[in-house]
Amino acid sequence: MQTRPGESPDTSIPAPVLRWEHFPHEADMGVRGYGATLGEAFAAAATAMTAIVTDPAVIEAREHFTFDCADPDPELLLYDFLNVLVLEMAVEGRLFGRFRVRVEAGNLSAEAWGERVERLRHQPAVEIKGATFTQLAVWQTEQGPWVAQCVLDI
Amino acid sequence: MDINRFTRLSDTAWKLEPTGPMRVPAIIYADADLLAEMDGKVGEQAANVAALPGIVGASYAMPDAHWGYGFPIGGVAAFDANEGGVVSAGGVGFDVSCGVRTLVTGLAREAAEAVKWDLADALFAAIPAGMGSTGAIRLDDRQMTDMLVGGAAWAVAEGYGEAADLERIEEHGEMAGAEPGAVSKQARKRQRKEMGTLGSGNHYLEVQRVVEVYDPDVAHAFDLVEGEIVVSIHCGSRGLGHQIGTEFLREMVVAAEGHGIHLPERELACAPIDSEVGQRYLGAMRSAINCALANRQILSHLTREVFADFFPGNHLRLLYDVSHNTCKTERHRVDGRERKLHVHRKGATRALRPGHPGLPEALRPVGQPVLVGGSMGTSSYVLVGTDSGERLSLQSACHGAGRAMSRHQATRQWRGRELVDELEERGILIRSPSLRGVAEEAPGAYKDVTRVVRATHDAGLARMVARVEPMICVKG
Structure with missing residues (x-):
């Protein structure tokens, strides 16, 4: 993951309207993201993951990260994408509130904006152990939008 | 769960x-009510495990079983390498070696009650704790390698605790066969x-008090005395274990086909x-x-160290x-x-029988202590192997x-602040950096541990040997 501290998101590009939700799993929590493109659905799923820890709206875009993943299987790509973020959250204590993801022919390039966790301000509820293969699924609906989901181990 | 699918053994x-x-049967231990209340996924997952290569005996599920990742949580399954048996990263889980330890203090409840608030804050x-x-x-890197080989013995040598532990x-305290070279740089990081x-x-x-003794002889051998204080710690291998689980789960999913293994669910990934x-x-x-x-x-x-400040001379x-x-040979x-x-x-907890050579001399006549944690604010139990x-x-x-309700449902049903206040009124002090985390762990979101035990x-x-109740609970 490349880090460029202090770089703010390009405000000339409007942030996509991300639709996401949590779905129940007996022991843990599922995340589901919707988007007009595969990348948007991944970004929405990542926002849903952040929302398990804290309110994404409270996270300031103080740092900017970029990273890439590649896999022809979009579900493995989602697994890898979320787990890169989980690793970064765990190692550096970072939280991400906004994402931009592009996926083309199995190649994913991601940007994430966030900051280091401040326990009083962010009130982190839990740490995430990892994205799992449970209910891991990526598909395009008949109406056109993409959906990306999986259960996270908490 | 549809109880009619099962043959009643007892x-x-x-x-x-x-x-x-399925190569072997699936056996679930539970009373009829617990079984009926279990998610149907538990039976499905236990059956999937029974279909894995080289499984012997049966695919077992304990009374606290709930829907897990490939394996049910509360699942036990053994595999024979000589019969093509497998090892499964999903069968161990992301939090490798998550577990419980209990320390006995020899302190009377009253001594801890007198300083409870300050003790809770100090702990x-x-x-x-917390994210x-x-x-x-x-x-x-060298110290990390030594730790990965030496376990608790390494910690004792570094000055954390004592050899008698x-x-x-x-x-x-020292798992043989560890291969630190198999642990990735990311996991170490x-x-x-x-x-x-x-x-x-x-x-x-948790700081807990012993409230009930069911087996006085075994309780005596365990140094558990009604009215006295114990401390229990529940946690695991932290980020290192999570990362190992993440990496090997993926690798085993991709490699399964090459090994001729059909996975009914990818999370059953094994090799x-x-x-x-x-x-x-x-090795990892x-x-x-x-x-x-x-x-x-x-x-x-x-x-x-905290207890030494409050109770000088106490051990x-x-x-x-x-x-x-875990997966153990x-x-x-x-x-x-x-x-x-x-x-x-x-x-699931290993529960060595009385006389097992793996037990220390002092415990060998009675069997292994089996430490069963309850949910926040409820009883925990000490049992013994049979x-x-x-x-x-x-x-x-x-x-x-075992959870009865998802975290999602729990946060809709309870508020952290109210729970903390309610438990405090019952004499249980909760200390946590996150009120939402407290709500997700609401006692009502779990099965009744007493029925499970x-x-x-x-x-x-x-x-059953003894029951303990919390006085102080530090939550992550």
């Missing part, structure tokens, strides 16, 4: 006969700041025990077990340390012959209450 044992790809200050918390210990830890941290979710440190990836996983997973043992050892040391003795997410008698097996316990456990469940028992006792998997 009031607390239910058998799913092998059908389709909360001393024990790093973003870091430990005071930083290991360089080691005989009260499974594997004498993830552990860099996490030695001596509690984590979050259902992990806790033949004798394969290169299987052996590499075992055993390193993670050592990481968990070292972590709980450091947390015990921090706890002892916290380790009763026992159990891990409930053990010898068991199955189908009339003794075999070397790789026993997966995913949310002779019948070998035949019933490869010497395994339950590990906790009673079913475990009635089934003969382990015998």
Whole structure:
């Protein structure tokens, strides 16, 4: 993951309207993201993951990260994408509130904006152990939008 | 769960006969009500495990079983390498060697009550808990390698705790066969700041009082006295174990087809025990077990320091340390012959029988302490391994209450502040960095641990020894 501290998101590009939700799993929590493109659905799923820890709206875009993943299987790509973020959250204590993801022919390039966790301000509820293969699924609906989901181990 | 699918073996044992790809039956230990309340996914997952190559005996589920990742949480399954048996990263789980240890204090309840508020604050200050918390210990690469090989024995040599602790830890505190070279750079990096941290979710440190003794002789052997205080710590291998789980799960999913293994669910990802990836996983997973043992050892040391401030001269003795997410190489008698097996316990506690050579001398006559954590604010139990456990469940028992409700539902039903206040009125002090985390761990979101323990006792998997209730709970 490349880090460029202090770089703010390009405000000339409007942030996509991300639709996401949590779905129940007996022991843990599922995340589901919707988007007009595969990348948007991944970004929405990542926002849903952040929302398990804290309110994404409270996270300031103080740092900017970029990273890439590649896999022809979009579900493995989602697994890898979320787990890169989980690793970064765990190692550096970072939280991400906004994402931009592009996926083309199995190649994913991601940007994430966030900051280091401040326990009083962010009130982190839990740490995430990892994205799992449970209910891991990526598909395009008949109406056109993409959906990306999986259960996270908490 | 549809109870009619099962053959009733007893009031607390239910058998799913092998059908389709199942190689062995699935056996669930629970009373009829617990079984009926279990999610249907538990039966489905236990049946899927029964279809894995090289499984012997049966695919077992303990009375606290709930829907997990491939394996049910509360699942036990053994595989024979000589029969193409597999090792499964999903069968161990992300939190490798998550477990519980209990320390006895010899202090009367009244002594702790007198300082309860200050003690709760001091423990909360001393024990790093929750997301973003870091430990005071930083290991360089060589020290990390030593820790991954030495486990709790490494921690003792570094000054955390005492040598006498080691005989009260499974594997004498040092899991053999660890291969630190199989642990990735990312996993090491993830552990860099996490030695001596509690984590979050259902992990806790509790000051508890012994409120009921069921078996006075065994309780005496365990130094458990009604009215006295004990301390229990529940946590695991932290980021290192999580990363190992993440990486090997993926690798095994991709490699399964090449090994000729059909996975009904990808999360059942596994590899033949004798394969290169299987052996590499075992080496990494055993390193993670050592990481968990070292972590709980450091947390015990921090706890002892706090207690020494409040109760000068007092000594916290380790009763026992159990891990409930592991795959261990053990010898068991199955189908009339003794075999070397790789026993997966995913949310299940090993429960060694009386006389087992793996037990320290002081405990050998009575059996292994089985430490069963309840949910926040409810009872926990100490049980003991039985002779019948070998035949019933490869010497395994339950590990906790087991969730009855998702975190999602729990946060809709409870508010953290209200729960903290309510528990405080009942004399239980909660200290946590996150009120939402408290809501997700609401006692009502879990099964009734007493029913789970009673079913475990009635089934003969382990015998009830004592019940403890929390006074202070530090939550991550």
